Amino acid sequence: MNELLTFPLSELSSLLASKKCSSRELTDAYLASISAREESVCAYITVLKAHARKTADDVDELRARGEVLPPLAGIPYAAKDNFCTKNIETTCASRMLKGFLPPQDAFAVSLLSHSPLLGKTNLDEFAMGSSCESSASKMTRNPLDENRVAGGSSGGSAGAEGAVEAPFALGSDTGGSVGQPAAFCGTVGLKPTRGSISRRGMIAFSSSLDTVGICTRTVRDAALVFDALAENDPSDATCRTHPEKERLSAFGTPDLRRLRIGVIDFFADFPLSGIERTDEEAVALLSRAGASVVQLHVPSLPFALPAYHAITSTEAASNLARYSGTLYGHREGGASCFSEMTAKSRCAAFGKEVQRRILTGTLMLNRNNRARYYEKAQAVFRDITRALTDAFHECDVIITPTVTSPPYLIGEKADDPVSMYMSDVFTVPASIAGIPALSLPFGFDARGLPLSVQVMTRAWDEATLFAVSAYLEAVKGGEPI
Amino acid sequence: MLCLAETVRPMNEILSEALLRAKNAEPLSRELLLSAMQDARLSDCENRDALACEVSRILAFASVLEDYSGEKPQDLGADAPADQDKQARKEVLPREEFLARTSEHDGSLACVPAVLS
Numbered sequence: 001m002n003e004l005l006t007f008p009l010s011e012l013s014s015l016l017a018s019k020k021c022s023s024r025e026l027t028d029a030y031l032a033s034i035s036a037r038e039e040s041v042c043a044y045i046t047v048l049k050a051h052a053r054k055t056a057d058d059v060d061e062l063r064a065r066g067e068v069l070p071p072l073a074g075i076p077y078a079a080k081d082n083f084c085t086k087n088i089e090t091t092c093a094s095r096m097l098k099g100f101l102p103p104q105d106a107f108a109v110s111l112l113s114h115s116p117l118l119g120k121t122n123l124d125e126f127a128m129g130s131s132c133e134s135s136a137s138k139m140t141r142n143p144l145d146e147n148r149v150a151g152g153s154s155g156g157s158a159g160a161e162g163a164v165e166a167p168f169a170l171g172s173d174t175g176g177s178v179g180q181p182a183a184f185c186g187t188v189g190l191k192p193t194r195g196s197i198s199r200r201g202m203i204a205f206s207s208s209l210d211t212v213g214i215c216t217r218t219v220r221d222a223a224l225v226f227d228a229l230a231e232n233d234p235s236d237a238t239c240r241t242h243p244e245k246e247r248l249s250a251f252g253t254p255d256l257r258r259l260r261i262g263v264i265d266f267f268a269d270f271p272l273s274g275i276e277r278t279d280e281e282a283v284a285l286l287s288r289a290g291a292s293v294v295q296l297h298v299p300s301l302p303f304a305l306p307a308y309h310a311i312t313s314t315e316a317a318s319n320l321a322r323y324s325g326t327l328y329g330h331r332e333g334g335a336s337c338f339s340e341m342t343a344k345s346r347c348a349a350f351g352k353e354v355q356r357r358i359l360t361g362t363l364m365l366n367r368n369n370r371a372r373y374y375e376k377a378q379a380v381f382r383d384i385t386r387a388l389t390d391a392f393h394e395c396d397v398i399i400t401p402t403v404t405s406p407p408y409l410i411g412e413k414a415d416d417p418v419s420m421y422m423s424d425v426f427t428v429p430a431s432i433a434g435i436p437a438l439s440l441p442f443g444f445d446a447r448g449l450p451l452s453v454q455v456m457t458r459a460w461d462e463a464t465l466f467a468v469s470a471y472l473e474a475v476k477g478g479e480p481i
Numbered sequence: 482m483l484c485l486a487e488t489v490r491p492m493n494e495i496l497s498e499a500l501l502r503a504k505n506a507e508p509l510s511r512e513l514l515l516s517a518m519q520d521a522r523l524s525d526c527e528n529r530d531a532l533a534c535e536v537s538r539i540l541a542f543a544s545v546l547e548d549y550s551g552e553k554p555q556d557l558g559a560d561a562p563a564d565q566d567k568q569a570r571k572e573v574l575p576r577e578e579f580l581a582r583t584s585e586h587d588g589s590l591a592c593v594p595a596v597l598s
Binding site: 306310339340358363383422 | 493496514518521522523526527532538540543544545551
């Protein structure tokens with residue numbers, strides 16, 4: 001393997017700044033890695049060789065002229081294919097958006113204008129799914145075991161990280177769409193505080209939950225990328241300036257003697273399937289270093305998953321109503337009137353999972369069902385948000401497993417959507433509450449499949465999130481349990 | 482030593498109930514399915530039998546929300562009641578009663594009508 005592929009972002013940044021390597025060399029190394037692995041992993045929908053090389057050459061020229069550049073300048077990356085990229089096809093892994101060329105970049109992409117974009121990564125269609133099997137483009141395979149799923153919906157981004165096809169990748173999270181695939185692919189997945197990174201230009205699935213996510217190979221890399229993206233965007237009303245901006249990636253060793261770990265009984269008691277209780281191991285490691293443990297009970301948590309599916313289905317039904325074949329989306333021919341044209345277009349271009357969710361949302365919003373599903377789900381959301389906010393008066397971090405099982409075999413859950421939904425049980429609560437959560441690798445099981453653990457903190461406390469996660473990463477060191 | 486937890490820990494009873502309801506769900510009636518397909522502008526979809534089964538399972542899974550009775554702030558903590566039934570059910574005041582109570586107030590709830598509207 002080319003040595004450049006092994007360096008973390010901070011080291012790559014230093015190498016580029018000191019001109020010991022060029023952005024072009026680094027970009028070519030990653031493009032070669034993509035060529036070598038992509039046929040089997042299928043992490044990318046579009047690989048942008050010429051585009052990436054041009055950006056790399058431009059950045060090298062700016063550096064040669066002595067321009068002051070941001071820390072990630074010259075370091076290539078991948079973006080999930082639900083981020084708009086100016087004049088570069090953005091499909092959301094759907095036939096509906098095939099050929100769509102956005103007129104502008106997503107805000108997060110525009111902040112990385114000095115980083116060569118290697119390509120657009122695969123996802124479950126419109127980010128609805130947990131395995132990357134529902135992409136209309138292709139199915140991403142787990143880079144650690146190609147018979148297994150990469151997870152989803154950011155399976156392409158996590159797969160690209162796991163296969164060393166990108167130094168970092170942008171993903172998106174609605175209910176665990178970064179943490180779960182990161183756990184399956186043995187990488188770090190960060191879902192930051194809702195509102196810390198602008199969502200402008202990220203194609204909507206469920207507007208009250210969608211958050212930009214980050215996939216990297218180390219915790220410090222995730223912090224570096226977060227620093228680059230946590231910029232206030234006046235055009236996104238849900239975005240605000242992070243109170244600790246500029247120093248998040250400079251975190252040190254946490255004072256573990258003052259750290260209070262929250263263990264919530266619902267998470268601690270939840271049965272796992274064929275996977276070790278990494279949360280217990282992580283809590284034990286932190287306790288041995290001096291942290292105290294607080295037991296907590298949140299009665300509303302068992303309702304999180306049903307409420308999540310009620311809210312996301314209804315919001316998806318609303319958000320995806322715009323794809324009618326008129327202003328947006330695929331238009332099917334052979335219709336005799338407008339309503340027939342929209343129905344034909346939507347049925348031809350939306351995949352099975354998207355149709356399922358739109359129909360579910362439509363039914364939940366009808367007059368007879370609204371109070372039964374949508375309003376109850378809103379009450380659950382409010383209570384979980386308040387309870388988790390209160391929980392952080394008692395503790396500083398909450399530790400849970402990230403996933404309920406190791407990456408499952410391709411096709412194993414494809415016809416059982418409810419069973420697949422259960423895999424998000426640990427990640428959905430942080431999305432509902434808008435608090436930050438980070439999934440980090442935590443060794444491997446006897447079969448060589450990756451293990452992971454999830455750390456959550458109070459909103460806007462990414463500093464503690466990174467410090468505690470980096471401690472666990474350093475202590476665990478990727479050793480098998 | 483870590484253990485495989487599924488052998489010793491039962492599934493949370495609310496989620497067990499949700500999964501059971503999903504498993505036993507009857508497919509949506511043809512009338513309801515066609516009406517929803519019309520509303521969602523998906524009336525041209527052909528896989529209707531599969532959709533009727535799958536959507537009904539998701540609806541059944543989410544139907545446990547009917548049992549949700551609200552959570553009080555003081556429920557958090559190790560001593561909080563684990564049983565949902567033991568919790569006081571949050572009552573929603575009828576609009577007339579709510580307005581009657583606010584009219585007795587000293588005026589600091591002047592914003593209430595705006596909120597209600």
